[in-house]
Amino acid sequence: MTEQAPITTIAEIGKHDGETVTIRGWLYNKRESGKLIFPIFRDGTGVIQGVAPKNQVTPEVFETLHTLTDESSVIVTGKVRADQRAPGGFELDVIDAKVLQRVPEDDPFPIARKEHGIDFLMENRHLWVRTPRQAAILRIRAEIIRAARGFFDDRGFTLTDPPILTPAACEGTSTLFPVKYFDEDAFLTQSGQLYIEAMAMALGKVYSFGPTFRAEKSKTRRHLTEFWMVEPEIAYAELNDIMELAENFISHLVQSVIAHRPDDLKIIGRDLTKLENIKPPFPRLSYDDAVKMLQEGHAKGAVENRFEWGGDFGSPDETYISSQFDKPVMVHRYPTKVKAFYMEPDPQRPELALCVDVLAPEGYGEIIGGSQRIGDYEQLRKRILEHDLPEASFKWYLDLRKYGGVPHSGFGMGIERAVAWICGLEHVRETIPFARTLTRIYP
């Protein structure tokens, strides 16, 4: 019934003020007032309200809109009109609406615009992602990934992808997902680090970006069994070099989201004042000083248990430390005993490892863990044996110290924790399209 109108998206519709256009999407919601219908359409780029007065559209179109059910797919043609009453600034005076598939009323779209429990939402994650808040979070995640890759690409790093199927553990097998690899046992990777160390010896500055898997029985707002990590590794870099890299990296991610996704930050209601000052330098805190801070906190009654030097921080400890700062805090030089076997000891104090954890503000915990790696063959071999690791499995890793070993350092950042912090979310399960947790692998 209508001549061909140009197809556009809701995000771009402001460029067509006064013109007749076609958008292709879904019915998000509908309000009716007798002879006036306000259908609200979404198309993945945004939401726009349509207006259809009974005396200005054909009886067929009015009836179509009157009986249209939420989330039915629909192709709508209408005239774009700027209107101050519209949240997005524009409305669409509907001329025609073609329904591709109508949602049956006896089995309506299950996600209402009112409250739902988290179990119901996760069970319907494939539909939950259609809601504005979830879509905004996923767009911010995409921006963080884009910014992360751009950061390293622009600084001369080469992207090198480590394997996902691995023959042995990086740090022990208890938390690995086993898989059958023909007649052998293999595991899903829990970190690409050892592999990108090899790449750093070949290419100098490298990074990886990919999924990692941990079979930890962790049931908290900070844990997934499948999550994505970005891991830079640099030949000839020492601890201070990667600490500087880490603060520049995190600042770049935050500032990129502020610059490129302001509308999405607004949709999710993020407090921008907490993000705007995320710029280098970040506070640096030695493990020794962090312990003192925790002990003073205990004396003041702000920390429940008195922390003793030598242990690793628990989640409440990290939350307390990070709450003392309004930027991420870099805690460095933990006791060697509580850290991974491959970390270089501090030459000044061999009981400490040259490592750093970056703790995000607002209780989001550790988002980055990194270290300088052991550069000496004999020392690394000794540590592998001390940790009861099978030397044969690490032959190739030891080779890196046999054929031109150098000081080198790197870190890993969990994407989901970074997204959760930057978005100010309660739980990391909303930061990834389909979260895998201890109790969920559907849908």
Next chain:
RNA sequence: UCCUCAGUAGCUCAAUGGCAGAGCAUCCGGCUGUUAACCGGAGGGUUGUAGGUUCGAGUCCUACCUGAGGAGCCA
């Protein structure tokens, strides 16, 4: 693995040990500027499962199942 809490309509939740209810969603009717629209009406239930106590159990007890929050471990 441990601790705490919760399972009642499609969803979110009420119901002193005594008739199982409301809001939202769906359907019908009304309304020409609604913004989670509003107003009137209708349909919708094996109260997670299995036992037990009791004249009587959604409610109390036991076990189990499922989920949530936290601890430990980690990013």
